[in-house]
Amino acid sequence: MTRKKIAELYARLHALDPEPKGELHYVNPFTLLVAVALSAQATDKGVNKATGPLFQVADTAEKMAALGEEGLTEYIKTIGLYRTKAKNVIALSRKLLAETGGEVPADRDYLETLPGVGRKTANVVLNIAFGQPFIAVDTHIFRVGNRTGLAPGKTPAQVEEVLERVTPPDYKLHAHHWLILHGRYICKARKPDCWRCPIADLCAFKPKTPPPAEGKG
DNA sequence: CTCCCGATAT
């Protein structure tokens, strides 16, 4: 995609949503870290349903560690991959407690040493909790980057590298949310709503199926 | 590459 088209793409997403926000619930960097760790292969709504009661009881590494694996499991049983997640969240809470006193460091290399925390989760925490211009590539952004031609890549790491390189500096802080929200509500995995897409004319993907029939208005 | 794994949309 040309630099001109890329600038136009971001300008439109910006105009439509000047202050885009994520939909995972959290109250501090630690709860954001946990919420994102729980969100792998799960919906935001499902995660929020579980973290509501959970964070009321445990909103710090110390309290989370005190819950223990069995205690945490009772809160997150409704989330997919819950056994692995319970193990990881308790382990990362204990690790933070031992190594930083429970504080979440704004350091990507350190964050990636935590169990259950990879590149994507670390980038989300740095971007959302600490306001740093990193672009976390999740399933939505991976799809949007490839479909549109904005950031093609065979792996999330490649897509991230391209996004980092082609995204104008002024847009880097919000690029993550713009692209993820676009992917969630317009550029959907199964049936993308290209007919109401604000950047369709800039996009490499051309749908074969026509828009659904209008209800009588 | 496989495994993990319940809820929801289609």
Added chain:
DNA sequence: ATATCAGGAG
């Protein structure tokens, strides 16, 4: 019924 959902580890 099945694809998908704010992935990460072995």
